[in-house]
Amino acid sequence: MSHEISSFEELRTLFGEPSELAKRKVISMVDEHCRNYISQSPFLVLSTSDEKGYTDASPRGDAPGFVLVLDKNRIVIPERPGNKRMDSLKNILSNERVGLLFIIPGMLETLRVNGKASLTREPELLERMKAGGKEPLLGIVVEVEECYIQCGKALKRSGLWNPDRWADPSTLPKGAEILAAHSKMPEGSVADIELRLEEGYKNRLY
Template sequence: MTSLDSGETGETGQIVTVTSEEELRRITGEATDVVLRKDIGHLDEHARDFIAASPFVLLATSAPDGTCDVSPRGEEPGGVLVLDDHTLVIPDRPGNRRIDSLRNIVANPNVGLLFVVPGTEETLRVNGRAQVVSQAPYMERLRVKGRLPTLAVSVEVRECFFHCSKAFRRSALWQPERWPERESLPTLGRILKDQLNLEWSAKLIDDDLRADARENLY
């Protein structure tokens, strides 16, 4: 373990960090046999059904220097293709052209996926190796509203397992009565204006963002 001076945090007391798996295990204990065996390493019927019902997946990537990125991906249910027990494909829809995830995959193919189904507290975790695809026989199946994606992310599945409901229960994510009032949070237009010192009004930025979301989803 490592002790740190807590002066940087503005709080009193000592901060102790855990620096080895052995220390972690002493604190957390060992996982049960069922938990260790739940990674089935492929997409079975249950995983396929969950992916088919999921309109939202988080894509985690990392650059060669270890810096990480998590990108949300939204589709109509069934928009992520499952080609076989070890391959799935996520279309890359129009975005802001930062291409953080795609740049990372080109340099480091290891990815993590978290599939979410609204109202369902369990999630599906899939880990594997990805490729950025520009042409493939299945690209036509990714067409939406007459538009094809220019790129897709193909993932070779190496780990696959369901995650329990505790995070969603703690967060009460699906309970509308626990949601904050939208008016209590600034709009993205206000945030961008303040953070980037933009000359345009927050309303104008919000209007442009809404127009882009309407016209450039696909």
């Protein structure tokens, strides 16, 4: 007997109907409430996929308000220096559809934005998004199609903002160890990678 869910009808039977509030909460623009949220958010997750449907979720962060709200229909995310893989950017070139999840530390509710993205090197926009004395390499312009608040149940359950529920720092995974194990580079000892990471965090944020 298969326990796999294979139809929307099965899902609807399992979960029931959404409330009127859930049905009506989606708007098609960045109103003053969403603008205020974005202006105070220092972190977002950018979700993209390529033309074949292969997906990627990538973090973006900077000082609160780092995402520029141009008007009710467009926002711009600065693209700072990274590892040069350009996974999100390559995906946007082949599939313009993106999803964003904005987070404000200490707040349970998150903000979800869906729309169509493009890449720009418009000088005036890059100048407005300067940080650390440097312009971003480019801007990700998102034409907003859906914008809505997400209830805080997931963050509440996770205890994300509750220090009493955080793991002991000594037990946390170490990024350098994971990179060394996954890359299997002959010259990539854990100590070497730790130094490279720290140097990048210190000197190449912008």
